[in-house]
Amino acid sequence: MSHDWYRDAVFYEVFVRAFADSNGDGIGDLPGLTSKLDYLRWLGVDAIWMLPICPSPLRDDGYDVSDYFDVHPDYGALADVRRLIEEAHQRGLRIIVELIPNHTSDQNAWFQASRDPSHPQHERYRDWYVWSDTDQKYADTRIIFLDYEPSNWTRDALRGQYYWHRFFHHQPDLNYDNPEVQRAMLRVVQFWMDLGVDGFRVDATPYLYEREGTSCENLPETHAYLKRLRKFVDAYAPGTMLLSEANQWPEDVRPYFGDGDEFHMNFHFPLMPRLFMALARADRTPLVQILARTPPLPDGCQWATFLRCHDELTLEMVTDEERQFLWDFYAPQPRMRLNLGIRRRLAPLLDNDRARLELANSLLFTLPGAPVIYYGDEIGMGDNIWLDDRDGVRTPMQWDSGPNAGFSAAAPDNLYAPVIEDSTYGPQQVNVANQQAAPGSLLHTMRRMIGVRKQHSAFGRGNFAWVEADSKAVAAYLRSHDGERLLIVNNLSPHPQSVTLTASGLPSAALLDLLTGEYLPSSQQGQLALALHPYQYLWLKIQDTLGYGLHG
Numbered sequence: 421m422s423h424d425w426y427r428d429a430v431f432y433e434v435f436v437r438a439f440a441d442s443n444g445d446g447i448g449d450l451p452g453l454t455s456k457l458d459y460l461r462w463l464g465v466d467a468i469w470m471l472p473i474c475p476s477p478l479r480d481d482g483y484d485v486s487d488y489f490d491v492h493p494d495y496g497a498l499a500d501v502r503r504l505i506e507e508a509h510q511r512g513l514r515i516i517v518e519l520i521p522n523h524t525s526d527q528n529a530w531f532q533a534s535r536d537p538s539h540p541q542h543e544r545y546r547d548w549y550v551w552s553d554t555d556q557k558y559a560d561t562r563i564i565f566l567d568y569e570p571s572n573w574t575r576d577a578l579r580g581q582y583y584w585h586r587f588f589h590h591q592p593d594l595n596y597d598n599p600e601v602q603r604a605m606l607r608v609v610q611f612w613m614d615l616g617v618d619g620f621r622v623d624a625t626p627y628l629y630e631r632e633g634t635s636c637e638n639l640p641e642t643h644a645y646l647k648r649l650r651k652f653v654d655a656y657a658p659g660t661m662l663l664s665e666a667n668q669w670p671e672d673v674r675p676y677f678g679d680g681d682e683f684h685m686n687f688h689f690p691l692m693p694r695l696f697m698a699l700a701r702a703d704r705t706p707l708v709q710i711l712a713r714t715p716p717l718p719d720g721c722q723w724a725t726f727l728r729c730h731d732e733l734t735l736e737m738v739t740d741e742e743r744q745f746l747w748d749f750y751a752p753q754p755r756m757r758l759n760l761g762i763r764r765r766l767a768p769l770l771d772n773d774r775a776r777l778e779l780a781n782s783l784l785f786t787l788p789g790a791p792v793i794y795y796g797d798e799i800g801m802g803d804n805i806w807l808d809d810r811d812g813v814r815t816p817m818q819w820d821s822g823p824n825a826g827f828s829a830a831a832p833d834n835l836y837a838p839v840i841e842d843s844t845y846g847p848q849q850v851n852v853a854n855q856q857a858a859p860g861s862l863l864h865t866m867r868r869m870i871g872v873r874k875q876h877s878a879f880g881r882g883n884f885a886w887v888e889a890d891s892k893a894v895a896a897y898l899r900s901h902d903g904e905r906l907l908i909v910n911n912l913s914p915h916p917q918s919v920t921l922t923a924s925g926l927p928s929a930a931l932l933d934l935l936t937g938e939y940l941p942s943s944q945q946g947q948l949a950l951a952l953h954p955y956q957y958l959w960l961k962i963q964d965t966l967g968y969g970l971h972g
């Protein structure tokens with residue numbers, strides 16, 4: 421298999437707690453996930469990204485790590501990780517785990533030793549975190565969890581000093597100026613590479629270092645350490661993929677790829693809200709603008725793209741007016757909003773409108789980047805805005821219409837979170853079993869899109885060029901690679917569109933609809949007139965039999 425497999429891959433993001441409970445304790449676990457690998461292989465995804473599985477007090481669902489070298493007992497044991505990886509590899513699936521380098525839980529033994537002057541290990545750990553006598557340092561740094569935290573500093577009574585934290589106050593930031601910390605995190609990476617993981621999703625990469633007078637984000641010192649991490653990974657377990665979570669503008673994310681010597685992948689955060697903006701306004705302009713602002717990547721690198729994930733739909737990478745518009749449009753009730761974002765799942769965001777759901781996924785699967793599907797979105801699961809924080813988008817996976825949606829044999833009261841219960845999105849309506857049995861279901865459409873995407877390397881590797889369309893509601897583009905040319909057409913509007921596409925070299929040859937297997941009537945040289953249904957999308961292969969070159 422190719423060393424840069426991730427460029428063509430479709431990723432599937434799983435919250436282990438939510439996916440499948442093997443032992444009836446009401447909590448999803450690693451053996452449960454392992455038991456669902458055949459489903460994921462059937463769906464056609466290539467790599468499974470698991471949310472944190474290490475021991476943790478779970479005040480941030482595992483992004484508050486108390487021990488980097490073990491598994492949370494709720495999820496199983498290290499042997500279960502080994503078995504998951506083995507079983508996944510047997511099925512050609514890859515396993516990506518979380519690396520959370522920026523902060524730990526305040527329950528981590530490192531922090532306990534650091535905060536307590538009477539701790540026997542205090543000397544060793546004293547400078548592992550960012551301590552200060554005042555809470556006035558780094559005042560130019562924004563607060564991320566605006567709805568929960570008034571400051572990036574919290575006072576620790578035992579130590580009598582403040583500690584720095586970019587997220588929750590129970591998540592103290594590690595001090596990367598300390599060479600011991602730098603080495604410790606490499607040991608963590610080594611431990612998980614020894615277990616055989618295929619890659620890491622690296623949490624909160626911009627924030628490793630702090631410097632006075634800066635935003636404390638994207639600092640040169642941070643990039644230097646991340647390059648060191650990459651070097652270590654390349655030397656120790658070549659082929660291990662590193663995916664960075666830097667919620668920043670494209671020009672600020674670009675350095676996280678380095679010269680191909682930092683991360684293999686980065687999430688494209690600014691693209692995501694613009695997909696929703698383009699849909700809401702039936703206008704491709706936000707997509708055109710953000711792709712124009714997206715720099716080319718070094719060889720061997722790839723964007724990770726997504727519609728939804730386990731967090732709120734973040735609106736940090738839009739203007740204030742755009743944010744207000746998106747809030748008003750997609751999150752009319754206050755409970756739907758969180759921090760600078762929206763805590764809703766894909767299907768409710770798009771009014772459970774099948775055509776819009778498909779169109780959104782068409783964009784995800786055909787624009788540049790490797791798509792990441794959030795568990796449950798392949799069947800159009802709903803959310804529960806009445807749960808706290810981001811819990812409402814992390815409810816149990818709906819496998820069937822039986823008790824607890826087939827997620828767990830526990831008594832309903834013992835589930836880690838309630839199954840979605842409403843007449844539209846409850847398991848009676850939305851579940852895997854029903855959709856597997858119904859060839860016309862969203863699940864089957866998703867599977868087909870994934871399957872088609874995987875047959876054409878132009879999706880993962882191809883050049884991208886806009887095709888002129890005389891309606892702004894139509895997003896049409898060419899993806900070309902190795903002599904293959906794909907013409908993708910998306911109608912962003914709820915209304916039919918008669919549109920003429922113009923691209924020098926649009927051949928007068930046949931166009932094969934990859935999703936239906938049917939041919940479209942041939943076009944006139946250079947132009948293609950289409951009558952599109954509301955939200956219609958077409959993935960067309962240009963059968964360039966006449967040998968015309970195509971230069972979008």
Ligand code: NOJ
Nearest residue numbers: 480483587623624730731
């Ligand atoms: C980003 C993660 O996606 C989010 O869930 C978490 O709360 C923060 N990082 C802090 O680790």
